[in-house]
Amino acid sequence: MSEEQVTVIKNKRKKFAEGPNFTEKKEYRPENVHETGLEFVGHEISDDGKVMNQFLHYDQLYTIRHGWNSRFFKGLLEGKIWGTRCPICGDTWVPVRTHCWNLDCNLAKTDWIEMPLKAKIHTWTIAGWSGRSSLKRLPIVLIYAVIEGSKVAIANELHCIDPWDVEFGMPLKIVFKPENERIGAVTDFHFEPDDDWSPSPTNEEKERIKKMIEPVYEWVKTMK
Amino acid sequence: MGFNMSRKICFVGGATTPFDYGPTGFESIEGGAAECIRETREDIPDFSLRDIDLMIYSHFSVHFGHQLCSEWIIHDHLGLVGVPQYRVENGGNTGGSALYAAVLAVMSGHHDVVGIVGWETMDSVTQSQGSEFIALASDIRYELMVGGIYPIYYAAMANKWMKDNNVTEEDVATIGAKNRNNAMDNPKAQWYRNEHKYITVDDVMNSRLISYPIKKYDCCLMSRGVAFALVCSEDYAKKVNPDGYVTIDGIGLSSCTIRAGDRLNFPGWTNRYGSNYPEMTEFGACRNSAEQAYKMAGINDPLKDIDFGEIHDAFSTSEAQIYKALGLADENNISQFLHDESTHMHGEIPMNPGGGLMGYGHPVGATGIMSAIECYYQLSGLIPKKHNSKKSEVPDVKCGIVNSHAGTGTSISNFIFRRH
Numbered sequence A: 001m002s003e004e005q006v007t008v009i010k011n012k013r014k015k016f017a018e019g020p021n022f023t024e025k026k027e028y029r030p031e032n033v034h035e036t037g038l039e040f041v042g043h044e045i046s047d048d049g050k051v052m053n054q055f056l057h058y059d060q061l062y063t064i065r066h067g068w069n070s071r072f073f074k075g076l077l078e079g080k081i082w083g084t085r086c087p088i089c090g091d092t093w094v095p096v097r098t099h100c101w102n103l104d105c106n107l108a109k110t111d112w113i114e115m116p117l118k119a120k121i122h123t124w125t126i127a128g129w130s131g132r133s134s135l136k137r138l139p140i141v142l143i144y145a146v147i148e149g150s151k152v153a154i155a156n157e158l159h160c161i162d163p164w165d166v167e168f169g170m171p172l173k174i175v176f177k178p179e180n181e182r183i184g185a186v187t188d189f190h191f192e193p194d195d196d197w198s199p200s201p202t203n204e205e206k207e208r209i210k211k212m213i214e215p216v217y218e219w220v221k222t223m224k
Numbered sequence B: 001m002g003f004n005m006s007r008k009i010c011f012v013g014g015a016t017t018p019f020d021y022g023p024t025g026f027e028s029i030e031g032g033a034a035e036c037i038r039e040t041r042e043d044i045p046d047f048s049l050r051d052i053d054l055m056i057y058s059h060f061s062v063h064f065g066h067q068l069c070s071e072w073i074i075h076d077h078l079g080l081v082g083v084p085q086y087r088v089e090n091g092g093n094t095g096g097s098a099l100y101a102a103v104l105a106v107m108s109g110h111h112d113v114v115g116i117v118g119w120e121t122m123d124s125v126t127q128s129q130g131s132e133f134i135a136l137a138s139d140i141r142y143e144l145m146v147g148g149i150y151p152i153y154y155a156a157m158a159n160k161w162m163k164d165n166n167v168t169e170e171d172v173a174t175i176g177a178k179n180r181n182n183a184m185d186n187p188k189a190q191w192y193r194n195e196h197k198y199i200t201v202d203d204v205m206n207s208r209l210i211s212y213p214i215k216k217y218d219c220c221l222m223s224r225g226v227a228f229a230l231v232c233s234e235d236y237a238k239k240v241n242p243d244g245y246v247t248i249d250g251i252g253l254s255s256c257t258i259r260a261g262d263r264l265n266f267p268g269w270t271n272r273y274g275s276n277y278p279e280m281t282e283f284g285a286c287r288n289s290a291e292q293a294y295k296m297a298g299i300n301d302p303l304k305d306i307d308f309g310e311i312h313d314a315f316s317t318s319e320a321q322i323y324k325a326l327g328l329a330d331e332n333n334i335s336q337f338l339h340d341e342s343t344h345m346h347g348e349i350p351m352n353p354g355g356g357l358m359g360y361g362h363p364v365g366a367t368g369i370m371s372a373i374e375c376y377y378q379l380s381g382l383i384p385k386k387h388n389s390k391k392s393e394v395p396d397v398k399c400g401i402v403n404s405h406a407g408t409g410t411s412i413s414n415f416i417f418r419r420h
C-alpha cells in the first residue's frame, strides 16, 4: 500500500467533530415513571355491543439536546441570564438566537453576552386554569417581559404580587430559585416587582379582577 | 407572483362527519372519510372517485392517534391506491395549508381534481393531556413549562390588544355567544350535539376564568372529526356541479414567530409594515395573507366586497383580533364594530354562521376544511339542506372569506370564495 492510500483511509476514519462526554449527570424523575414501551393495557365494549375502545400505553424518555443553545440553559444553573448579540447589526435577544434574524446579516453567528437581571412587563395574564402539573399553583401571573437590552419579550411567571396589581410596563427584577433546586430550565427563574415599585391604589377594575379569581383560590384549596 | 390567472380554481363539494368529543361511537377515521365522500356524492352524483388525480391529507398531530402516517390507512381504504398523495401539517392552519396546496396543484395545471381529507382524534387522550399535546407546538424549551397551554398565551396577547383598542370583555363575549348560537342550527356541530342551548353575553362573562381576560366560553372545543373537500379545474366543475360550484379567486399564506414575544421588532415585519407592528397584539400573518388574497381576487374594500366569512375563532378574543387583521375595522372603530354586532347574522358581515371552532368544533386537521365547506355551502345555496333551517343562511351572498390560523398566529391563510 502506498503512503498516499494510507492517508486517504485515515482521513475517512476521522470524525467531523469530537463528541462530548457527559460525566456530570443528574436525574430527578419520579420513581414511578417507567418506560414500558408500547403496550395494550385494556379495552372496553359498549353496552349495546357495537363499539370497542382499546387502551394503548406509551411512556418514553426524550433527550433534548440543547447543542449550540446550551450556554443559556447551563447559565440558568449558575443564576445567570445569557443572551446573544449580532456582531453586525447589534440586535440582542433572550430567548437566544445563534444566528441573526436580520436578512441583511445573512445568518451571521451571534456572540454570547450576559444580560442584566432587570426587565419590564410587556403584557400579562392571570391563569385560572393550566396544565396538570401547574394546577395547584393557580392563580398564576404569566407575563411577557423584555429583559433590559433585548429586542424581544420572554414568557415567565411573576411572583410576589397580588394578581390584580399587575401593570403594563412595570419594572421587574429576575430572581432565581436556590441553587440546589435549579434544573437548567426556564422555571429556574421568575420575575418579581422591582424593589422601588409599589402598587397603585385599588380601583374598580382591580376589585373586579379580585372577584373573578376568588373561585380559583377556593378551587385550589379543594385540591389534594 | 406568477399566478396562472387563466385557470380558475373551483370548490365543488365537501362534507364533514359530526364533530364531537368522547366515546360517542363514531366511525373509524377511514370510515369517517368514506362517509364524507359518500355525502359529497349525494350532492354531486357525477363526481366519481375515479376522477381524483391527487389526494392531500390534512392532519396535525400523531400524538392524538399514536399512528404515524395515518393518511396511508385512509388512502387505501378509499380504494385510491396508485393515486398520488401526501400529508400537510401546519398546526391550526393545517386545513388552510392543505387547501392552499390543493389550489396550487390545480393552478399548476399538473392536476385537475384534488381531494382533501382532514381529521383529528383529540378524544383519544384526556382534555388536560390534549392541551399539553397542543402546547408541544409552542417552543417547549422556553414556553411549555411556563404558562404551558395556548389559552394563556392568547390571553396575554389579548389583554394588551383589548386595552390598546378600547375593547371590553363584554365586546368579545358577544362573539363567544354568537358562534355557539349559530351552531344551534347545525346538527353536525359539537355545541348542537352536546350542551345544545342558546347562551347570552352574561353566560360567557359568568363562565369560569381560564386566563384573564379569557373565560371558558371564550374558548373553542377539543374535538374528533373528519372532513372532505373537492378542489378542481373549472372544466371539471362545469361537468359535476355546473350550477353550484364556487371559485377560489384569492389565496394567501403568511407566517410569524413561534414565540409571541419574538415578534416585537422583528425585521421581517418592520421591513413590511414599519416599526411597532405587529407588536405582540396583532396577527401580522393574517393581515399579510389577507392582503395577498385580496390583491389576487381584486378586493379593494373587504367590508364592502366580502359578504361573510368562516374564520378561526379559537378564542373569541382572537376572532376580534382577526376582524382587524382582515381590515374590517381599525383601532379607531373596532370597538364600535363589535358594539354594532357587525358580524352577527343580522350584521353587515356575518362571521361563522356555521358555528366556527367554538360552536362546530376544532378537530385541528379537519377545522380549516370545515370552514371552507361551510363557506361553500353558503355560496352554493346548500345551507337549507345542510343546516336545520334558513336561520344560519346569509342571504344573497356572492363572496366569502375562509381563514385558518395556527400557533400564536404563527401561520395563517386566507381564501376568497365567490359564487361563479
Ligand SMILES: [Zn+2]
Pocket: A086, A087, A088, A089, A090, A091, A100, A101, A102, A105, A108
Ligand atoms: Zn444582525
